Amino acid sequence: MLEGLMTIVIKEVKELARDPKILLSMIIVPLIMFPLMGFALQISMESAEQRIEETSIAIINQDQGTIALSFENYFSSFNFTITSLDDVSLDQAIVQTQDTNITNLIIIPEGFSQNITDGKTGSLTIYTPFEGGGGIASASQSSAISSILYSFRNYILDQRIKQGFPDANTTEILNPISYKDKSIVKGKATDVSPDTLFSLMMSQSIAMPAGIMALLIFAMQLAATAVASEKEEKTLETLLTMPINRTTILAGKLTGSIVVALVGSIAYIIGFMYYMNSFTGLIGTTNVDLVALGLAPTVESYAILGVSLFMALLSALALAISLSIFAEDVRGAQALVGPLSILFIIPMMFTMYTDINALPFPLSIILLAIPFTHSMLSTNVSFTGNYIGALGGIAYMAVFTIVVLFIASKLFGTEKILTAKLKFQRKIKTISRD
Amino acid sequence: MTIAVEAKKVIKDFGNVRALDGLSFTINAGEIFGLIGLNGAGKTTTLRIVSTLLLPTEGTITVFGHEVVNEADKVRNIISYLPEEAGAYKNLSGFEYLKFMAKFSTKDKNRIQELVDDAAEISGLGERLNDKVKGYSKGMKRRLLVARALMTKPKLAILDEPNSGLDVLHSVHVRNLIKKYAKEKGVTVLLSSHNMLEVEYLCDRVAIVNKGQVVIEGSPEKLKTKYKALNLEDVFGEVVGFA
Numbered sequence: 117m118l119e120g121l122m123t124i125v126i127k128e129v130k131e132l133a134r135d136p137k138i139l140l141s142m143i144i145v146p147l148i149m150f151p152l153m154g155f156a157l158q159i160s161m162e163s164a165e166q167r168i169e170e171t172s173i174a175i176i177n178q179d180q181g182t183i184a185l186s187f188e189n190y191f192s193s194f195n196f197t198i199t200s201l202d203d204v205s206l207d208q209a210i211v212q213t214q215d216t217n218i219t220n221l222i223i224i225p226e227g228f229s230q231n232i233t234d235g236k237t238g239s240l241t242i243y244t245p246f247e248g249g250g251g252i253a254s255a256s257q258s259s260a261i262s263s264i265l266y267s268f269r270n271y272i273l274d275q276r277i278k279q280g281f282p283d284a285n286t287t288e289i290l291n292p293i294s295y296k297d298k299s300i301v302k303g304k305a306t307d308v309s310p311d312t313l314f315s316l317m318m319s320q321s322i323a324m325p326a327g328i329m330a331l332l333i334f335a336m337q338l339a340a341t342a343v344a345s346e347k348e349e350k351t352l353e354t355l356l357t358m359p360i361n362r363t364t365i366l367a368g369k370l371t372g373s374i375v376v377a378l379v380g381s382i383a384y385i386i387g388f389m390y391y392m393n394s395f396t397g398l399i400g401t402t403n404v405d406l407v408a409l410g411l412a413p414t415v416e417s418y419a420i421l422g423v424s425l426f427m428a429l430l431s432a433l434a435l436a437i438s439l440s441i442f443a444e445d446v447r448g449a450q451a452l453v454g455p456l457s458i459l460f461i462i463p464m465m466f467t468m469y470t471d472i473n474a475l476p477f478p479l480s481i482i483l484l485a486i487p488f489t490h491s492m493l494s495t496n497v498s499f500t501g502n503y504i505g506a507l508g509g510i511a512y513m514a515v516f517t518i519v520v521l522f523i524a525s526k527l528f529g530t531e532k533i534l535t536a537k538l539k540f541q542r543k544i545k546t547i548s549r550d
Numbered sequence: 551m552t553i554a555v556e557a558k559k560v561i562k563d564f565g566n567v568r569a570l571d572g573l574s575f576t577i578n579a580g581e582i583f584g585l586i587g588l589n590g591a592g593k594t595t596t597l598r599i600v601s602t603l604l605l606p607t608e609g610t611i612t613v614f615g616h617e618v619v620n621e622a623d624k625v626r627n628i629i630s631y632l633p634e635e636a637g638a639y640k641n642l643s644g645f646e647y648l649k650f651m652a653k654f655s656t657k658d659k660n661r662i663q664e665l666v667d668d669a670a671e672i673s674g675l676g677e678r679l680n681d682k683v684k685g686y687s688k689g690m691k692r693r694l695l696v697a698r699a700l701m702t703k704p705k706l707a708i709l710d711e712p713n714s715g716l717d718v719l720h721s722v723h724v725r726n727l728i729k730k731y732a733k734e735k736g737v738t739v740l741l742s743s744h745n746m747l748e749v750e751y752l753c754d755r756v757a758i759v760n761k762g763q764v765v766i767e768g769s770p771e772k773l774k775t776k777y778k779a780l781n782l783e784d785v786f787g788e789v790v791g792f793a
Contacts, residue, residue, distance in 0.1 A: 123653045127639065134641035134682075350637035354698075357601045357631040358654040359623070531604045535564065 120360045121368050128342060128372025138338070138376070146380075150387030167219075168260045172197040174218045176209055181229025183238065183272075188224075190268050213245055220244050220261055232272060240265075302501070326468075328425065328491055329460040330384065335377035335429055336436035336453050342369045343440040344449030353534070363525045370433050377429065417497045420506045427513035428491035432456075434517050438524040441533055463489035467496075487513045552579035552614070554706055554738040555600060560609035562595050562762075569595040571762035572609070577740060577755075579614075579705075582732050584749040585742040586786060587759035593742035594634060596759070597710050600740060601631040614705055630704035634711040634742075636695050644679035644686070644694050645670070648701065655702045665701045672727060673697035689720035696724050700731050707732070709741040713748060725752060746782040756782065758789050765789050 132138050173196050177184050192198050199218065201209045206223070213221045221243040232238040244258060277286045297309035346352035355365060436453045443449035463486055466472055472480050472493065483489050490509025497506045527533060555577040562570040570592045577583040585593045598604040600611055602622040610617060616624040638647045645666065652665040670679055673693045683691065692714070699707055712728060713721045729752055732739045743749045749756055750770045757767040766773065766789050770782055779785045 119657055120654065123650065127642070127650050130646070131639055131641045349640060350633065350635045351639060353598075353601075353603060353633045354631060354636055354651075354695075356603055357626055357629065358651070359626040360654055361623075534598075534603060 120364045121371070124360075124365055124368025125371045125375065128369055129375050131345075132338060132342070132372060132376045133379075135341075138341075141334070141380075146384040146387030148387075151390045154390055169195070170217070171219050171260060172199065172217050173261075174199040174201045174209060174213055174221045175224065176201050176204070176206065176221070177224045178202075178226045179224045179228040183229035183232050184224045187228075187268060190271075191264065194264060210243060213243060218245075235276070326464065327381075327384070327388075328428065328488075328495070329457075329464050331377065331381045331425075332428060332432045332460050332488065333457050334380055335373060336432050336456060337450055338377055338380075339370065339373040339433040339436040340440040340443070340449035340453040341446050342373050343437055344443045344446045347443070348445040356533070362528045366437065366521075366525055366528045369437060370430075373433055374429060377433075416503065420497055420503065420510070421494050424491045424494035424506060424510050424513070427510055427517060428488050431487050431513050431517040431520060434520040434524055438520055438527065441524070441527050459486050460488050462486065463492050467492040487516045553577070553612075554579045554581065555583075555611065555613055555740060557596070557600075557611045558609055560596070560599065560611060561607045562592075562599065562604065563607045569762055570599075570606070570609075573759070573763055574609075575757045575764050575767055577738060579738050580732075580736055581754045582729070582739040582741070582752055584753035584756040585740070585759050586744075586746060586749050586756055586782070587742075588790070589744075591759045592762040593759055594710055595762075597631070597708050597740065597742055600706075601629060601708050602626055603631075628705040629708060630699045630702055630706070631708045632695055632699040632710060632712060634714050638683045638686075638691060638694055638698075640684035641682060643682050644673070644675060647683060647694065648679070648698060651698050652701065669694075669697040669701035672700055672731065674723065689716050692716055692720065693724060696727060700727075700735075700737065703735045703737060706738045706740060709739060711743055712741055713743070713745065721748070728752060746786055750782045758786060760790050 173191060175188055175191070175198060177188060177200070188198065188200075201212065201221075204212065209221055212218065223241040223243075225239065225241070228238040228240070242261065273290075274286050277284065277289055281289065296307075297311065299306050299308055299310045299313055301308075301313070343352075346355060356362065435456065436449075439452045439456070440449040443452050463483055466475070466483055467489070472483050472489070475483070490506070490513055494506045494509060497503060553576055555575075557573055557575050560570050560573045561568065573592060573596060575583075575585075585596060587593050595604065599606050599618060600613060602618050602625050605619055610619075612618070613625045614628060616628075618625050638644075639650070642650065648666045648669045649662060652662045652669075655665065656662060670676075673679070673696070675690060675693060675697075678686070678690065679694075683694070686694065692712075696709070696712060699709065707728075709728065713724055716724060725748060728739060728741070731737060741749075741752070753770065755767065755769050756773070757764045759765070768776070770785075773779075773785045774781065777785045777788045779788060
């Protein structure tokens, strides 16, 4: 039995792994596409930095007042190339800006310094040549200018406040009220803000269910292909007359699909981690001690998540294999299995955006009846601490899998594996005739 | 004489369609037995029931004394089935395919290698067995499959249209192979074919199947004498009624 199973598993893995379509989606997509996406992002970020360094500003100072001059000096201190176009008309300056490498043209109108000195608003005009196609790099240049203007604005504000209230602290005047944002986690007060905790939880609530969904859809397509390709390639009949138990053939196909799906998901995780690494430094890391908060995933929560995932995988594969018995070829099997992805998408959307238990009772019952909902809920078990609910979900998925596998092995053990499609078609014809 | 296959009043219904309607025949051990008939006569359904793939609606079939429904596992141990439209796993090499199939017959590694070597010789594909099956021509694939069906020296080889879709050269090769192998190794063969001349050359006895029943059974010589016919094609015309 075991040797027969191994023979089938080895053959399944060889066949699946050598299939160019599967190889493409398993290796090329995750291991090349994700790093390429990350690389593209890095390149564009580097080019944005480069563009900031290359920022070249032209200034027409029509005011020549003290503040206007210190404004010009302020810009010079940022290593930008500053070109003074005081002797040129506005029209000429605009043409020159367009034709040369000048990235921004700043006009300081007459009366700028005086207005500020009088406590009024000093207006500036900034021209930026619009080329299109600059992407993030162009936008980052504009935001660099804006942040310099903002810090110059703060400098003026500071001067004004010091004139009015020589002994006061500018920061305190600007912030008459302050508050500290803290959370209560599992009955204990903590210094971490609810926003930080929420974003941490969201990163798990969104990334994990989406990852699980991708893995399950991928695995189901594989399992459906495993039976249907035997029919399409006309190898099934021969295999079914071999001196081997049919349940062993079914188990071999399931195991082969699981092995390939696991390898595929590892490739996805590696690719995705590489992609996410391209962001570190851009987003910054959160220094929250999850262990101290009692929110770090424990061994138990990892074990529950692992078992829950495995059960979801097994039930998805059993479902796919049972359905693919009715298909005549690979395309037919994939068409039959495709609509099942709704069973992953619906629970994924709900677990992402809401608490399933807070939904109206009939809706939450429907969602909990979908076995895959439980594997998605188990991703948050370290946050919610609902171990009993997670174990219940695993038990439910196990029962579901056993029932589906029982039906699948019954179908596989009889001639229905060869004739099911005939009856299926005839029924459709009969219905359409009626 | 040992009876290899005995079919008794076999009926097979697919929904409202009756594919076999009381079909009976007997094959003696060591014989090459041919089922001939028009498309839809019930040849393939018969072979599929003998191969344990389909269940008879009524009647019984035994293979070397084992009943195909209740003792399907025992039957599968002694038969080898080549479907008409059979394929091989296209991403495996010819050798890998033969090895995969040989592993179902024995666990002994040396024995597996012997079977694969035998199959390699039967197929006559030589070095091409190292190539993936997807690169094979139709003729090469069929030769590989015939070799697979014969390599285990089954007590009963069930071959559905063994020369299906083959050109003259490949046909002659496969035909000679079956005849030589069956006689040398004492393998009983049950085959079906459209090609009456091929059946006449290959088979010790034949059964003409029409509308799910065996109309007549006997050796080609006996049938030709009975119907004063030059060949089996003429016999077939006389019996089925289109000549």
